[in-house]
Amino acid sequence: MSSAPDSRDPDHLHLAVALDGTGWHPASWREPVARPGDLFTAGYWADQVAEAERGLLDFVTFEDGLGPQSSRLLEPDDRTDQVRGRLDAVLVAARVAPLTRHIGLVPTVVATHTEPFHISKAIATLDYVSTGRAGLRVRISARPDEAAHFGRRTIGRIEAPDSPDAQELVGDLLDEAADHVEVVRRLWDSWEDDAEIRDRATGRFIDRDKLHYIDFEGRFFSVKGPSITPRPPQGQPLVTALGHRTLPYRLIARQADLGYVTPHDPEQARAIVAEIRAEQEAAGRAGQALHLFGDLLVFLDDSRAAAAARRERLDALAGEPYTGDARIFTGTAAELADLLEEFAAAGLTGFRLRPAVAGHDLPRVSRDLVPELQRRGRFRTAYEADTLRGLLGLARPANRYAAAAATAV
C-alpha cells in the first residue's frame, strides 16, 4: 500500500498529546495538580509543552474555539463549575515555540469564521518562529452562537444530526473548510523557495517571476495572493483534522497530512482506515503520505484499579459520567502500550492521547508510557529530525508552482 508514510523505523509508533485547559475531563481542574489559576499565563503552557518534549513526542495540539466551552454540543451553557475561556491557540503555540527545540506545535483553527489569508501567514510564521515545527488542525463550527459572534452569516440550529438539513449544512461547512485549506496551502507555495535573490547589480530584492498569484475561485470565496509571507521552512506545514464519520473523513482524505479518528476497538479502526484510504484514492491522492492517528482519552496510573477509581472520583465531582467521542482508557502504561500495539496492527500509524488530567496524565505519558514503548522497540529514543514533517517521515513537498513552471519550460 503506497499511502502509508515512510517512517525512519517502521516499527515506531508516533505519539501526540492533545492539550486542552487542565485536561479533557470536565472536573480535571479540581485536582490538586491542575493549576487552574495559571491557565491564562504563558508559564502554564510552556510547562505542558516542555513535559511533552521531555517524552520525545512528535507534537502537541492546542484546542480552540470561537466561543466559550460548553457541556452542550452546539450551544453555550451557563455553568460556572467548569473551565471557561481560553487563549488563542496559534498565539499560545507561538509563545512556546522559542522555548522548545524539537516538538511539533499544532494549534486549532476554525475555518468557518476565519480568513484563509490570515491563517496561512499565521501558520507560516509559526513555522518560522519554531524553525519548521508548525502545523494546524482545521475544524468547522456549526454553533449558531459562534456565528453570531461574527455577524457575517447565520447558522441554523441543528435539531437532529442525521436529518438531511443537518447533513447539508455540515457538508457545506466541510466543503468550505476544504477550500479554506486549499487556499492556505496555495498561499504557502505562492513564493518559491529561492524567490529572495538580493541582486545588488539590478537592485532587485526578489525575482518576481518566482512569486505566484494563487487565483483561487471557489463556491464560498476567492483569494488572489500571493502571500505576504515567504514560503515557510517546511514548505507545507502539517495539516491535520479530526473526523468521526464519512463527511469529515472525506476532508481528511482530500486535504490533510494527518487525520485523527476515534475507533473504540481494533475492528472499528480497520474499517475506518479502509474507508479513509478508499476516499484518499478517490481524491487522487493514493500515492501521498497520510497518517491516521487514533484519539484516546487516558487515565494512567500504577494499577487499573487506581485509574478507574480516579475516573470515578472525577465523574462524581462533575456530577455525571464523562463520555466523549474517543474511547476512554483507564489502566497502566503497559496496558495502554498493549492497546496501542493492537490498534497499530489495525492500520493506525500513531496516536493522539488526550490526558484526562493534564497535570497527572501528561507526565504519565512522557515518563511511563514512552519508556514502556521504547523497551518494546516501538518508540524513538532521541529526536531524529529537526522539523515536524521530518519526525513524521514526511518529505518536504515540491512547490506546486515551481513544478508547474518547470513543466512549462
Place this chain on the structure above:
Amino acid sequence: MSKPLKQIHLAAHFPGVNNTTVWSDPAAGSHIEFDSFAHFARTAERAKFDFLFLAEGLRLREQGGKIYDLDVVGRPDTFTVLAALAAVTDRLGLTGTINSTFNEPYEVARQFASLDHLSGGRSAWNVVTSWDAFTGENFRRGGFLPQEERYSRAKEFLATANELFDSFGAGEILADQATGTFLRDAKAGAFVHQGQHFDIHGRFNVPRSPQGRPVIFQAGDSDEGREFAASGADAIFSRYAGLAEGRAFYADVKGRLAKYGRRPDQLLILPAATFVLGDTDAEAAELAREVRRQQVSGATALKHLEFVWNRDLSAYDPEGPLPDVDPVVSEEHISRGRAQVRMYRDPVAIAREWRQLAEANKWSIRDLVINTGNRQTFVGAPESVARSINEFVQADASDGFILVPHITPGGLDPFADKVVPLLQEQGVFRADYEGTTLRDHLGLAHPDSGAPAAERAAS
C-alpha cells in the same frame, strides 16, 4: 519655577518594506527569520525602550501591473511574531499594526487579549484602516468598504473591541478548587453590539488581560484620523519629525483632547525617526549621504518618480534630466498598495516644481529623489543626536520617537550603545524599567483604575 524635564519615550520600528531599509548593505540580515526579530527585540529591551513596533501590509505592492521588487518584500504575521517575541523578552512592549477593515472584532479582540496575557501585559494595537479593493482581493469579503466609511468602521471596530475586552471584569476567574466555582458569574463575557458596521452578540471567551485593554495607537494624519486619535487612542505614530511641524501637530492634537474629557498626558505623540551616527558630526553627515545613495538606486529613483508622473518612465536615464512630459492625471494609478501616492494631490504642479528644483541645482532624476525624499531625521555624533532628541521633546514637538533603523537586525545596536546612555545621564530616559506593563512604561492609566500607575503608587 522652571518646568520639570519631560521623560522621553523611545520605541523601535522593525525595518519595513520600503526603501528606507537598505537590504543591499553587507551587514543586512534576514527580514523573515525569527533570529532577526529576536535580536532586534533584545536590543530594544537592553536599551530599556518602551516598545517594539511592527507594521503590516496585506497585499504585496505592485507598480505597472507587476509586483514591486526593489524593496524588501515579505514579512511575518504580526500577532504570531509578537507572541513569539514575548518569549525572548520580559518588559518590552509589543505593538502590532492590525487592519480594522479586513478583520472582525471578535477575533482581533481575542488575539490582543491573548497576546496581553501571554506577554504579561505588554500588548499594543496600532489601528489602521484601508478600503481598497486591491487589498480586498485577498479576503473573503473583497473590497467591500467605501473610502468615506473607513474611519466610521475603524471607530466602531475599536468601540466594539473595547466592549469585548470589558465584557470580562477583573477577578471573574475564581478557579476555586474547594468550592468548585471556576467562573464567578455565569454571564461573564456577555456582550451585545448593534451598530452600522457590526451587529454581534454572545459571549467573549478570553478573561480580562493584565492591561485590561491593549494600548491603542493610531497612525492616520487626516483630520478624521486626528479626531479618531483624540477620541480614543493612547498614542499617535506620527510623521512629523521636524521641529516646527512637530510642534504644530502636537499642539493641534493635544488641543483636541479636552472635548473628549481627556487630559494632554493621556495621548502620547511619537513620530517616526531615522538616524545615522558617526564619531563626529562631519563623519555622520558623510555616512548619511552614502546611506541615501544606497536607499535610492537609479532604478528606485525612476520608480519613485513614477509615483508622481503616473506613467512608465523606464526608458529614462536616472542620471539624466527629469522627463519633459507631464504626469498622467487619472484615478487609475501605476502604483498599487502604497498609501504614499495619495499625498501627491496635484501631480502636474509637483512635476513643474521638481523640474525647476532640478534645473536650479543641476540635479539628475536620482539626485532629485535623494534630495526631496525622506532624509534622515537625526544625523550626527551620539552627543549631537542625544541633544537634538531631547530638545525636540522638551520643546513639545513630541513625547519621544519611534526609531526606524535602516539595517536589519543590527541597525539599532549603535543607538542603544551610544545614544541611550547619554540620555540616561541627562536624566531624561529611564535607567531601568520601573513597571512591568506597557501602560507602566508609557505612564498610562489602567482602564480599571482611572489613574496612571505612578499616581496610584503615590497616593
